[in-house]
Amino acid sequence: MSLIQEFYAGESILITGGTGFIGKILTAKLLRSCRNIGTIYVLVRPKKGKTSQERIEALFENSVFDVLRAECPQFANNVVGLAGDVESSELGLSAADRQRVINEVSIIFHAAASVRFDEEFNKAVSVNVNGVKHIIDIAKSCKNFKVGVCISTAFSNCVRERIDELIYASPISWEDVNQLTEIAERSNWTESVRQKFATAIVGEWPNTYTFTKAIAEGTVAEYAKDMPFAIFRPSIVVATNKEPVPGWVDNMIGIHGILAGMGIGVIRTMQVDGDAVVDLVPADMVCNALLACAWETATTDKRHFEDVPVYNYVSRPENSITWKRFYNLCTDYSYTKPSCSAIYYNSVTLVKSKLVFVILDFFLHLIPALLIDALCRLIGKQPTFHRLYKKISKMFGVVTFFCTREWDFRNHRVQNLWARLDQKDKELFPFSTKVLDWKEYMKILVAGIQKFLLKDKDEDLGKARQRHFILYVIHIAVRLIFVTFVIWITWKVTCGRTFPARVDGTRYE
Numbered sequence: 001m002s003l004i005q006e007f008y009a010g011e012s013i014l015i016t017g018g019t020g021f022i023g024k025i026l027t028a029k030l031l032r033s034c035r036n037i038g039t040i041y042v043l044v045r046p047k048k049g050k051t052s053q054e055r056i057e058a059l060f061e062n063s064v065f066d067v068l069r070a071e072c073p074q075f076a077n078n079v080v081g082l083a084g085d086v087e088s089s090e091l092g093l094s095a096a097d098r099q100r101v102i103n104e105v106s107i108i109f110h111a112a113a114s115v116r117f118d119e120e121f122n123k124a125v126s127v128n129v130n131g132v133k134h135i136i137d138i139a140k141s142c143k144n145f146k147v148g149v150c151i152s153t154a155f156s157n158c159v160r161e162r163i164d165e166l167i168y169a170s171p172i173s174w175e176d177v178n179q180l181t182e183i184a185e186r187s188n189w190t191e192s193v194r195q196k197f198a199t200a201i202v203g204e205w206p207n208t209y210t211f212t213k214a215i216a217e218g219t220v221a222e223y224a225k226d227m228p229f230a231i232f233r234p235s236i237v238v239a240t241n242k243e244p245v246p247g248w249v250d251n252m253i254g255i256h257g258i259l260a261g262m263g264i265g266v267i268r269t270m271q272v273d274g275d276a277v278v279d280l281v282p283a284d285m286v287c288n289a290l291l292a293c294a295w296e297t298a299t300t301d302k303r304h305f306e307d308v309p310v311y312n313y314v315s316r317p318e319n320s321i322t323w324k325r326f327y328n329l330c331t332d333y334s335y336t337k338p339s340c341s342a343i344y345y346n347s348v349t350l351v352k353s354k355l356v357f358v359i360l361d362f363f364l365h366l367i368p369a370l371l372i373d374a375l376c377r378l379i380g381k382q383p384t385f386h387r388l389y390k391k392i393s394k395m396f397g398v399v400t401f402f403c404t405r406e407w408d409f410r411n412h413r414v415q416n417l418w419a420r421l422d423q424k425d426k427e428l429f430p431f432s433t434k435v436l437d438w439k440e441y442m443k444i445l446v447a448g449i450q451k452f453l454l455k456d457k458d459e460d461l462g463k464a465r466q467r468h469f470i471l472y473v474i475h476i477a478v479r480l481i482f483v484t485f486v487i488w489i490t491w492k493v494t495c496g497r498t499f500p501a502r503v504d505g506t507r508y509e
Helices: 003-008 021-033 052-059 063-071 095-104 121-141 174-186 191-202 208-223 255-263 283-299 323-336 354-378 385-403 412-420 423-428 438-453 458-493
Strands: 012-016 040-044 079-083 105-110 147-151 229-234 236-238 269-271 280-282 310-313 349-351
Touching: 003 283, 003 423, 012 021, 012 121, 021 040, 021 063, 021 283, 040 052, 040 095, 052 079, 079 095, 095 105, 095 121, 105 121, 105 283, 121 147, 121 174, 121 191, 121 208, 147 208, 147 283, 174 191, 174 208, 191 208, 208 229, 229 283, 236 255, 236 283, 255 323, 255 385, 255 438, 269 354, 269 385, 280 283, 283 310, 283 412, 310 412, 323 349, 323 438, 349 354, 354 385
Parallel strands: 012 040, 012 105, 040 079, 105 147, 147 229, 229 310, 236 280, 269 349
Antiparallel strands: none
8 A cells, every 4th residue: 555545444433524526536535545445434424304414315316326325236335424514613413423433533524515606604604714613623522633724715814816825814813703693693783784793804805705714713723723634725626527527517616617608608798817827626526635634644754744744735936827818728628529518609708807897797697687587588488698697697796806816826735745645545536637638638627517517418519510600600790780770870979970960951961
């Protein structure tokens, strides 16, 4: 076995957020690459009519476990579902399950979080901040505890231009933020007042997600400073590169939803700084780096760390890509292999100016949505496009901050970690973004979105290309009609205007 495999051999692991995007890939990777692992305990929230173990069994039906199922049909025997919730003290575990965790668990991966940027303030604090405190409390009770890793985000300190691998001063302490949430809960404020209250607290942070993640990091620094804990900060996590399935993705959040919307012709314009760097990291490489950083934190003398170690898992320092190149590469591939779900031609205008974007958004999104809904009403169908437009507008509202800025991320600890691995571990747990070929990866990313989110099938590619050609002809016709209309309006306003007659009966030229 490699050094990392030896570290995980026989160890029992607790994973929170195991039913999420990262949690699924992490669980599958541990079971595939660390066959001698002990028990993996996955914390799952109770759901009416289903036990925790039944939810785990349903989870294993996901396609991300197909390769593992073929290689090791009995893999599920190593995974146990625990009914609980990170929002509750002691994780909401039963007395028996809590004792089991205390006696057996030695490694904890805390991946549970509310990833909604516009999450209600009290909810974001309960999940993203209090969840971390509850994890630290349970870790202190574990008899054989070796290491814990809290997954944060590279944008937790997005109010700074340069972000190093260190914990910055928390915007507010764990105690104080909970006192504020208690005030909000006890009050009889209207929703509008609650939002103003939350906005005032969040301050310069763009949303409750990044704000609460910053507080969570401060909570780790305060309550786990003498423990083998690490903070892992991935940037924008996107579909897998290679493992266990190339291009695997299971959510429409962020980049995935944007690319899906562009691919089917729903999103026609975006406010983006095309020259700014977009920091993307494939999900399987994220999990590999996560497993490696846990190994390093556990096997390194605490005295070598000045504070809780932070790992910025980002791509910019070693292999950057701009928004413009990212869009062009994705578009080039989508033209070669268009989506079967397209409802309009894939043509997107990226603009940096907010004013220009507002104008284009009106003509390219709102007006078509209203016209199509009006047509749907005439033919007796349910109008849905204006509702879709409002969802897209809401998404733009939360992502524009990140599409029009860039950050100077530093990742020396991650680079040193990669250099420290032996060849076998580098082959088993590859995570260096330096060797990532963006052109090839964008093909994988777009194909994955088409396959796993839009449910396109390879056998329908011929029909998709025919549809793409027809939509292109329609697109050209619409542009010609629009240009003709603009020219006609301009002519009517200027050259085609009729002037009043002179006194002698002739007209002004």
